Amino acid sequence: MLMVLLLAMSRGGYLDCIAVPDICYHALPGFQPTLSAQLWLVIYDGQVVINDQGGHLWCSLDEFADYQTAIVTGYLDDVPVAVVELSWLKAGMARKSIRSLLSLSETVYAHFSHSLQILTSRNELAFCGYCGHRKQPKVGEWAMLCPQCGHHTYPRISPCVIVLVTRGDEMLLVRHHRHGKDATMHTLVAGFIEPGESAEQAVHREVQEETGLTLGRLKYCFSQSWPFPHSLMMGFHAEYECGELVLDDDELCSAAWFHRHNLPELPPDFTIAGKLVHFFL
Ligand SMILES: [Zn+2]
Structure with a gap:
């Protein structure tokens, strides 16, 4: 497979080998x-x-004289792959948003989701929270170790809930301010789990806070790592029980019920929101 991978790269960038x-x-x-x-x-x-x-992986770092330490995060088949963060960029070099590349394939999603969270943790955990000393990566783990006081810290993972709320053949879809006032994409109610709260309690609270609705039966479906910056999204399906829609204007632009056969623009299929919607269709 290494030969196939390198051959695909030599024919015009790694994007070709996505098709392999x-x-x-x-x-x-x-x-x-x-x-x-x-x-x-x-x-x-x-x-x-x-x-x-036009590919998103590089076969050498010769182009980059000034880069931070490369971190080998895993293998693409048997080829070791590292993530590198630049502190500056030559004029004219092309860039693409991480979100636009995530949907290329399950492999790209898995690679980006892992390696970008490792990179984030290196930056966030660079200094010891106890004594202020610069930390070092701990060999064999993804923890950062303080050589001064011995404290070590693992990459942060932030648990969130996301919920598909259904009422008969209808589903509740919302639009967030953070997507911009002209955005047409609808998504599901979601939010971070608070300290001391279960995932199920967080679902009930978020839906109540953002839409005013009370939920009935609740079922956990599946989860997805989400690298912005280190979320673990836990997906649920809930049945509507009672209440009228009352928006939290600070969070949402709109919230409405949509028939399952007449849906607006939705998040890409590879996202957990997209998967939860398809789960119901
Ligand atoms: Zn320390």
């Missing part, structure tokens, strides 16, 4: 400083730097 079946991303369970990468994902200012062939 059976290439999978395998996440490393921890930091391996002696492992050298053969492919690099290059990040600048929260975007992916695109190579000369």
Whole structure:
């Protein structure tokens, strides 16, 4: 498979090899400083730097004289792949948003979701919260270790809930202010789990706060890691029980019931919101 992968890359960038079946991303369970990468994902200012062939992976870092430490995060089949963050970029280099690339394939999603969260944790955990000393990556784990006081910290994962609320053949869809006032995409009610709260309690609270509705039967469906910046989205299906729609104007532009056969623009199928909607169709 290595030969297939490298051949695909030589024919015009890694985007070609997305079409090659059976290439999978395998996440490393921890930091391996002696492992050298053969492919690099290059990040600048929260975007992916695109190579000369339009692909999103690089076969060398010769173009980049000034880059932060490369972190090998896993393998694409048996090819070690690292993530690198640049502190500056040459004029004219193309970039693409991370969100626009996530939907290319399950492999790209798995790779980005893991490697970008490792990169985020390196930045967030660079200094010890107890003594202020600069931390170092701990070999064999993704934790950061303080050489001064010995405290170590694992990458932060922030649990969230997202819920498909249904009423007969209708589903509740909302639009958020954060997507812009002209955005047409609708999505599901979602929010972070508060300290001391169960996931189920968070679902009831978020729906009540944002829409004023009371839920009946609630069922956990599946979860999805979401790398903005380190969420774990836990997806639920809930049945409407009672109440009229009363919007939380600070959060939402709109909330309405839509028939399952007459839906507005929705998030991409690879997102957990898209999967929950399709689960119901
Ligand atoms: Zn310390």
